[in-house]
Amino acid sequence: MEAIRILHVVTKMDAAGLETLLMNIYRNIDRNKIQFDFLTHRSTEGFYDKEIKELGGHIYHVPPINPLKHNEYLSALDGFFWNKRHEYKIVHSHINTFSMYPLRAAQKVGIPIRIAHSHIANVPLGLKTPFRLYAKWKLKKYTTYNFACSIEAGKYLFGTKAIVLDNFKVVNNAIDSKRYIYSKEIEKKIKKQLDLDNSFILGHIGRFTKQKNHTFLIEIFKEVYKNNPSARLVLVGEGELEDEIKQQVVKNDLEKVVLFLGVKDNISELIQAFDVFVLPSLFEGLGIVAIEAQAAGIPCLVSEAVPNEAYLTDIIYSQSLKDDANKWSNAVLKLKNKKKINTSMQILSSGYDIKEESKKLQSFYEKVYES
Secondary structure: OOOEEEEEEOOOOOOOHHHHHHHHHHHHOOOOOEEEEEEEOOOOOOOOHHHHHHOOOOEEEOOOOOHHHHHHHHHHHHHHHHHOOOOOOEEEEOOHHHHHHHHHHHHHOOOOEEEEEEOOOOOOOOOOHHHHHHHHHHHOOOOOEEEEOOHHHHHHHHOOHHHHOOOEEEOOOOEOHHHHOOOHHHHHHHHHHOOOOOOEEEEEEOOOOHHHOHHHHHHHHHHHHHHOOOEEEEEEOOOOOHHHHHHHHHHOOOOOOEEEEEOOOOHHHHHHHOOEEEEOOOOOOOOHHHHHHHHOOOOEEEEOOOOHHHOOOOOEEEEOOOOOHHHHHHHHHHOOOOOOOOOHHHHHHOOOEHHHHHHHHHHHHHHHHHO
16 A cells, blocks of 8 residues: 655744754654645745655645735645645645645635644734734634644634634654763764853754744843853844844944854754753744753743744743843853753653654544545
């Protein structure tokens, strides 16, 4: 029997939280039974594209969602799903409110299993806001199953009443926790590679977007640095606001103590060099990087926007975004000498092991495919 092919709808397969989760699942499912294909909204190559092809997946492209070219986008979607209508029985969309569009196109051609997956609990206002509101209002008309990374993410996309229905499911943003187990040797190796052997390292992993609140993070670090000249800030990721944040760093004379590492493929090792992980996000569906940091035994200071589901250990602490940078700085410094610990059993017992979560999702796909 040929493997069941699942079409995942994404923006682009770059090294961000959602995309990394999908790849972790893809690596751990039985690919003789389940294969992943990806419909992306960018024509340029993504970080994971090469690996996807090596694992047996296909990658397809439609234009980006652009309010000024809406009809072109809808036409491209309709054309794609018409051509592929016999190849897929399951479409799993991860573009939040905009999942309405591909799932509507899939319904038009008779694809029976249509999954909308919420990965966020809010979005900022912008040019696309009217389209988001319209798509969110219409979405449930075209879904057969509603997934979310947390209860709050589910409430945001599907509404409070929807999360108690049988077709709603929380899918944990699981990780390969064994890869993150704290190692003093790995910590020393990474600090040496970064030339930060004797530094107090604040770390952050995430795209340079408004959501991640890098502007405030730089203000926090500025206060930390004033009180502790050995402090260094390590930023991992890329994004549309990267140049703006770099300018802010230069303006505050911090360019020698803030490191921009770009996208990295060794996060499970790199994160172990951090002494404190800081995540002052304006909103989060879950905050998978906070799970990764906890798995590495790193003390975490996060905003109240990070959902309760992310609190898997006793080394994660919340700080209000109403507090100023000085208060955040004081909270960071209180964590400076906190000992790193092995939290693997806590992560596993919380249901965030990638192997178990992959088995559950595989079982779901097989069951609905045969229904």
